[in-house]
Amino acid sequence: MAEPNTPDIVYTKVDEAPELASASLLPIIRTFAAAAGVSVGTRDISLAGRIIAAFPEALTEAQRQSDDLAVLGELVKTAEANVIKLPNVSASVPQLVAAVKELQSQGYALPDYPEAPASEAEHQARARYDAIKGSAVNPVLREGNSDRRAAVAVKKFAQSNPHSMGTWASDSKTHVSSMSSGDFFSNEKSATLSAAQAGAVSIELVAADGTTTVLKDGITLPAGTVVDATFMSAKALDAFLAEQIAATRADGILFSLHMKATMMKVSDPIIFGHAVKEFLKPVFEQYGAELEAAGVNPNSGIGDLMARIKGKAELEAAVKAAIEAGPPMYMVNSDRGITNLHVPSDVIIDASMPALIRAGGKGWGPDGKEADTNCVIPDNSYAPVYDEAISYFKETGALDPATAGTVQNIGLMAQKAEEYGSHPTTFEIPAAGTVRMVLENGEVLHEHAVEAGDIWRSATARQAPIEDWVALAIERQAAEGCQAIFWLDEARAHDAELIRYVKPILEAKGVADKFLILAPREATRLTFETIRKGETSIAITGNVLRDYLTDLFPILELGTSAKMLSIVKLMQGGGLFETGAGGSAPKHVQQLVEENHLRWDSLGEFCALGESLKFLAAVKGNAKAKVLGEAVDIATQGILDSNRSPSRRVGQPDNRDSHFWFALYWAEALAAQTSDAELAAHFAPVAKALSENAEKIVSELAAAQGTPADLGGYYHTDPVKTEAVMRPSATLNAIIG
Ligand SMILES: NC(=O)C1=CN([C@@H]2O[C@H](COP(=O)(O)OP(=O)(O)OC[C@H]3O[C@@H](n4cnc5c(N)ncnc54)[C@H](OP(=O)(O)O)[C@@H]3O)[C@@H](O)[C@H]2O)C=CC1
Ligand SMILES: O=C(O)CCC(=O)C(=O)O
Numbered sequence: 001m002a003e004p005n006t007p008d009i010v011y012t013k014v015d016e017a018p019e020l021a022s023a024s025l026l027p028i029i030r031t032f033a034a035a036a037g038v039s040v041g042t043r044d045i046s047l048a049g050r051i052i053a054a055f056p057e058a059l060t061e062a063q064r065q066s067d068d069l070a071v072l073g074e075l076v077k078t079a080e081a082n083v084i085k086l087p088n089v090s091a092s093v094p095q096l097v098a099a100v101k102e103l104q105s106q107g108y109a110l111p112d113y114p115e116a117p118a119s120e121a122e123h124q125a126r127a128r129y130d131a132i133k134g135s136a137v138n139p140v141l142r143e144g145n146s147d148r149r150a151a152v153a154v155k156k157f158a159q160s161n162p163h164s165m166g167t168w169a170s171d172s173k174t175h176v177s178s179m180s181s182g183d184f185f186s187n188e189k190s191a192t193l194s195a196a197q198a199g200a201v202s203i204e205l206v207a208a209d210g211t212t213t214v215l216k217d218g219i220t221l222p223a224g225t226v227v228d229a230t231f232m233s234a235k236a237l238d239a240f241l242a243e244q245i246a247a248t249r250a251d252g253i254l255f256s257l258h259m260k261a262t263m264m265k266v267s268d269p270i271i272f273g274h275a276v277k278e279f280l281k282p283v284f285e286q287y288g289a290e291l292e293a294a295g296v297n298p299n300s301g302i303g304d305l306m307a308r309i310k311g312k313a314e315l316e317a318a319v320k321a322a323i324e325a326g327p328p329m330y331m332v333n334s335d336r337g338i339t340n341l342h343v344p345s346d347v348i349i350d351a352s353m354p355a356l357i358r359a360g361g362k363g364w365g366p367d368g369k370e371a372d373t374n375c376v377i378p379d380n381s382y383a384p385v386y387d388e389a390i391s392y393f394k395e396t397g398a399l400d401p402a403t404a405g406t407v408q409n410i411g412l413m414a415q416k417a418e419e420y421g422s423h424p425t426t427f428e429i430p431a432a433g434t435v436r437m438v439l440e441n442g443e444v445l446h447e448h449a450v451e452a453g454d455i456w457r458s459a460t461a462r463q464a465p466i467e468d469w470v471a472l473a474i475e476r477q478a479a480e481g482c483q484a485i486f487w488l489d490e491a492r493a494h495d496a497e498l499i500r501y502v503k504p505i506l507e508a509k510g511v512a513d514k515f516l517i518l519a520p521r522e523a524t525r526l527t528f529e530t531i532r533k534g535e536t537s538i539a540i541t542g543n544v545l546r547d548y549l550t551d552l553f554p555i556l557e558l559g560t561s562a563k564m565l566s567i568v569k570l571m572q573g574g575g576l577f578e579t580g581a582g583g584s585a586p587k588h589v590q591q592l593v594e595e596n597h598l599r600w601d602s603l604g605e606f607c608a609l610g611e612s613l614k615f616l617a618a619v620k621g622n623a624k625a626k627v628l629g630e631a632v633d634i635a636t637q638g639i640l641d642s643n644r645s646p647s648r649r650v651g652q653p654d655n656r657d658s659h660f661w662f663a664l665y666w667a668e669a670l671a672a673q674t675s676d677a678e679l680a681a682h683f684a685p686v687a688k689a690l691s692e693n694a695e696k697i698v699s700e701l702a703a704a705q706g707t708p709a710d711l712g713g714y715y716h717t718d719p720v721k722t723e724a725v726m727r728p729s730a731t732l733n734a735i736i737g
């Protein structure tokens with residue numbers, strides 16, 4: 001059961017650009033909803049909020065915060081859940097450390113993040129910080145599978161207002177490089193647990209000398225669970241990286257590494273660290289002891305390394321020389337000298353690869369110019385999607401967003417399906433031996449011979465979420481009547497187990513002929529061919545491809561994934577409405593702080609709000625919520641039709657302007673509707689006041705732009721300062737109240 005005082009809708013407090021947007025939009029939502037008796041509460045899932053909640057004993061009574069993520073984690077397991085979830089930071093270690101430092105500077109007596117915990121207290125602090133790190137929110141809240149697609153109006157708008165696309169040259173040197181052996185893909189084993197195999201599972205390392213170390217126990221898996229185990233060989237990875245660095249240099253193109261160090265919070269920072277070490281090999285060989293003494297952890301990137309050796313001229317010169325000796329690197333920010341390998345969370349594959357493909361295969365080099373790029377994606381499980389996309393565009397030229405059809409996604413992710421649940425079962429192997437997954441009945445389910453440094457991981461997917469995912473796919477295909485493809489490779493161990501679920505369900509429902517099952521590479525090609533004809537395709541995928549494809553296709557079709565409708569149909573009957581498929585856009589905060597312009601597009605919030613209100617109407621029979629929700633859809637349409645989305649440049653309308661127009665169109669739609677006279681009467685004067693003062697409001701908003709903005713913090717902003725920045729129109733504020 002949900003807590004007795006749960007509001008009708010919970011709106012999440014998050015980080016960076018979406019949180020800034022909330023400072024302006026949420027007061028409007030609350031005021032409008034209150035008029036219809038709909039309550040909108042908030043829960044804090046921001047990085048800073050989660051850190052504060054984890055250390056109550058270190059803080060004063062006034063500083064303490066409840067563990068809102070835990071509360072929401074319970075709520076989403078109930079039918080009462082109606083949550084609007086904005087993107088939050090999935091923190092890398094450098095981000096976590098920066099957030100802790102900021103809070104300490106604000107008087108929060110938090111322990112430092114212990115890089116190398118020694119005492120019991122440090123081990124405890126480290127365990128709490130590790131739980132906050134990476135993708136720690138989404139797997140908890142996503143108690144349902146994912147349905148992401150562009151709303152019809154949004155897709156139509158993109159077709160009639162196509163964004164610019166880079167051109168693809170057939171002789172582009174841009175390509176994807178992946179390991180051909182020794183990676184997670186090659187080493188994967190998978191099995192579905194029978195009733196006799198269900199129960200407790202332990203993971204142990206049997207060393208060469210026969211001693212056994214338990215890596216993890218206390219896991220209980222029910223019958224029907226698909227259990228995978230695999231590993232990446234550290235030696236094979238290093239050899240591959242060395243080869244790619246040399247080959248990139250020889251080709252005269254940019255070196256780039258694309259990982260998901262946030263969502264894959266244990267394995268991917270380690271792989272990223274291998275790349276840092278390989279790129280700076282002479283430095284680590286010559287100065288290894290000094291780097292260690294300075295507390296350098298390559299997994300945290302070159303940025304952290306540079307900060308730790310600051311002032312040590314010889315070391316600094318050695319790092320500079322090593323970077324110069326390597327191929328030019330793909331840059332995050334060439335003006336500031338921030339490379340791909342500076343921070344593990346700066347280049348995140350789901351957003352970075354599509355942006356590069358949208359640009360015609362170009363990345364930014366250290367000279368501030370665009371260039372072809374070697375896209376290094378070590379594991380070969382999903383890299384073929386990007387490889388095939390790039391080959392396809394080299395052959396056919398860029399996609400035309402004016403005519404392209406659309407790709408929707410049904411993604412398996414409920415109950416920490418697949419890689420989402422793999423964090424506690426991923427290990428950097430301390431010594432050579434055999435890793436074994438041992439079942440309660442004594443059987444060894446999977447085993448691998450490993451060497452020190454190898455990265456071993458197990459992921460699982462439970463029966464109920466898999467069946468729910470197939471059911472959702474059937475429902476969506478029936479609704480659209482279009483092509484629908486299960487992106488599953490029968491030659492891959494894990495996918496073969498999923499296919500054993502999928503096929504009988506499709507056959508039993510009599511819909512097998514409506515679906516294709518294709519390996520990712522083949523599915524990529526067919527899907528591009530389909531949307532090139534202007535048609536729709538539904539990609540039904542596992543968790544990682546859910547993540548990758550719901551940025552890839554929208555970024556090519558709509559220019560951004562921020563405009564996606566992103567619904568999580570919770571398995572217990574509740575609703576979780578995500579706002580777009582993108583993240584928290586740190587670059588937008590940088591621009592706001594420098595020139596007080598927020599280019600964040602809240603279309604994702606508008607779409608989610610409409611869905612959330614209509615869901616409230618449907619499950620609680622709340623007629624006023626239905627009226628509010630339908631009016632939100634009209635207002636969202638108005639934003640598109642009248643081109644009220646934020647512009648990218650200072651001096652032009654921004655996020656705050658779009659919220660004003662949204663409020664105006666919403667109020668007008670409510671005043672005009674005839675299903676609820678009381679609401680119409682209430683909103684008529686609001687619409688009138690907003691409309692009559694439009695010019696004044698817009699000029700007050702414009703006046704705020706152009707000078708630096710002070711938010712009083714980055715991860716933990718000052719609410720009063722933020723409100724002053726985000727609500728600069730006294731006229732609008734007076735009408736909203
Ligand atoms: N659901 C979640 O909770 C998610 C969280 N994240 C987190 O977000 C952070 C940033 O991730 P990153 O990989 O940079 O991806 P983002 O999606 O945040 O940003 C990449 C780019 O996409 C564009 N963009 C994204 N959202 C919007 C929007 N609403 N309006 C306009 N443009 C938008 C921006 O392009 P431009 O700069 O050209 O304007 C932005 O720089 C990370 O901390 C990550 O962990 C990431 C994905 C999902
Ligand atoms: O959970 C995360 O870290 C990011 C998730 C994400 O990028 C997505 O859901 O698209």
Ligand SMILES: [Mg+2]
Nearest residue numbers: 350547551581
């Ligand atoms: Mg994503």
